[in-house]
């Protein structure tokens with residue numbers, strides 16, 4: 001493993017805003033984010049597959065009256081969001097290093113007010129369908145900790161993942177579905193809060209359109 005990665009992992013171990021295996025909060029945080037992690041008891045937004053954490057940090061900057069948690073399996077990426085949040089003195093954002101498959105170990109019923117899924121790997125091979133983060137097996141997980149009135153937002157460059165998600169929602173009980181295949185020529189510009197992630201910038205530079213879906217389950 002590269003020296004840089006090791007340094008980042010070591011920094012994560014010391015960072016108050018990173019929850020990961022080996023730390024006490026990793027085992028006790030479920031149901032207690034607002035008590036044990038955040039200074040203020042506020043509505044919680046979770047970003048799924050946050051990468052460098054642009055959404056979690058960007059939203060935390062804009063909404064000091066809410067708390068934000070970026071989740072990702074990759075520690076070196078979480079390090080970037082964690083570092084930026086510390087540099088900006090943001091106490092309303094934290095990062096959880098975990099696999100999404102185990103997310104119920106960290107959130108209890110109705111603990112979360114909103115979910116963002118930002119540019120997930122579309123898992124285009126048919127054999128990988130169950131890995132798509134809007135597959136019913138994941139929606140079933142989100143449903144167990146997302147408040148009934150909470151939106152799930154998906155931003156993706158992948159028309160295939162968008163179409164797949166819309167197909168799933170034909171069968172999966174949901175409310176208030178709205179979507180666009182071209183965010184930047186749509187009426188949804190206010191919904192995405194003007195934040196662009198690393199992957200979004202790459203896709204935009206390639207001339208791709210950005211798809212955006214929101215719905216409640």
Ligand SMILES: C[S@@+](CC[C@H](N)C(=O)[O-])C[C@H]1O[C@@H](n2cnc3c(N)ncnc32)[C@H](O)[C@@H]1O
Pocket residue numbers: 048049050051052053071072073074077098099100101118119120121197198199200
């Ligand atoms: C394509 S990147 C997008 C990152 C970021 N949201 C962005 O837009 O720049 C997908 C991210 O999801 C994470 N990821 C993929 N599958 C995951 C899983 N099962 N559990 C946790 N994180 C996962 C990856 O580590 C990666 O950082």
